[in-house]
Amino acid sequence: MENFETSAIRTQTERTQFDEHTTPLYLTSSFIFQDAEDMRASFAEEKPKNLYSRFSNPNVTEFTDKIAKMEGAEAGYAFATGMAAIYSTFAALLDAGDHIVSCQSVFGSTHTLFTKYFPKWNIETTYFKAGDAENVEQYIKPNTKILYLETPTNPAIEILDLEFFGQIAKKHNLIFIVDNCFATPYLQQPIKYGADIVVHSATKLIDGQGRVLGGVAVGKADLIREIYLFARNTGPAMSPFNAWVLSKSLETLAIRVEKHCENALKVAEFLENHPNVELVKYPFLASHPSYEIAKKQMKLGGNIVAFEIKGGIDGGRNFLDKIKLCSLSANLGDTRTIVTHPASTTHSKLTDEERNEVGITAGLVRCSVGLEHVDDIIADLRQALD
DSSP: OOOHHHHHHHOOOOOOTTOOSSOOOOOOSBOOOSSHHHHHHHHTTSSOOOOBTTTOOHHHHHHHHHHHHHHTOSEEEEESSHHHHHHHHHHHHOOTTOEEEEESOOOHHHHHIIIIIGGGGTOEEEEEOGGGGGGGGGGOOTTEEEEEEESSOTTTOOOOOHHHHHHHHHHTTOEEEEEOTTTHHHHOOGGGGTOSEEEEETTTTTTOSSOOOOEEEEEOHHHHHHHHHHHHHHOOBOOHHHHHHHHHHHTTHHHHHHHHHHHHHHHHHHHHTOTTEEEEEOTTSTTSTTHHHHHHHOSSOOSEEEEEETTHHHHHHHHHHHOSSSEEOSOOSOSSOEEEOGGGTTTTTSOHHHHHHTTOOTTEEEEEOOSSOHHHHHHHHHHHHO
């Protein structure tokens, strides 16, 4: 098997008659057929062929093949956004009356799917707290079909034991789905621990430069087949241009993520020693409550650092107002360092109790550590905290 970096760079579409060194853009809505039999056999799926770019496209296939190789998956399908990947995966695999068991700490839009939209179709979700993972079996019902989680979680940076949940899913014959967005395939491969499907928002570290949107689901071929058929008919496909951009981004994923992690660890260590910071959460800090689990299943700690500023919501807002170098944005995984105060922005509509349930305290700041010189990142955080 090729090494990670080699697969990321050398997995390409077949060269055309022009012998190009890098894959060209295939900006076409459709493809032609040689004759009636070629067309019939292609639509009958008796031969592999691109029919229409909503179904498949060479650029999208290249990107998907790379992610599948990186994650150790059998197959995959790429989407316009990360949320299209999550929604389509659930919609394809669930029926009315099914039940989901999910970690409570999930991305806000995923939470909205579980609580606002899926109940319309009689699909119920039961949450468990990350800190109560050992009791997850009590939430499994006869109609439970999917076990779902993120690790590290957003934004509280909790770590869940993939090996433990893989065993639970296998014992109860559940489809085990993991959102691997924060770790990327370079740092963590959930399929090694029993995941059936892995989903990503490619918009984040996979792109890495804040340019394009994208999502992808990879995993067992029979499950991906169901997701593909759903997406083929409902239309959330990734554009060829975005796939081309993302496929090129994957060529530098390993080297970028290593530098992100190196910077993030130094930022976390700085914050842990600052008098105006009460708490720091970073997977590869020995003070993280799940440090040993993180070391077991992750190559490095990722680029997201969560920390609690003294002074609650006012302290958080004051910190944002004083930031000069870092960006104030809701995105993450960019070359540029981004700081967000969830309690006054992304999660401001939740009650204090609801925020505390998922670890979003009043002074919590999420820092997506970028690729600037780490001394400059720390200098900006220091002057804002001081």
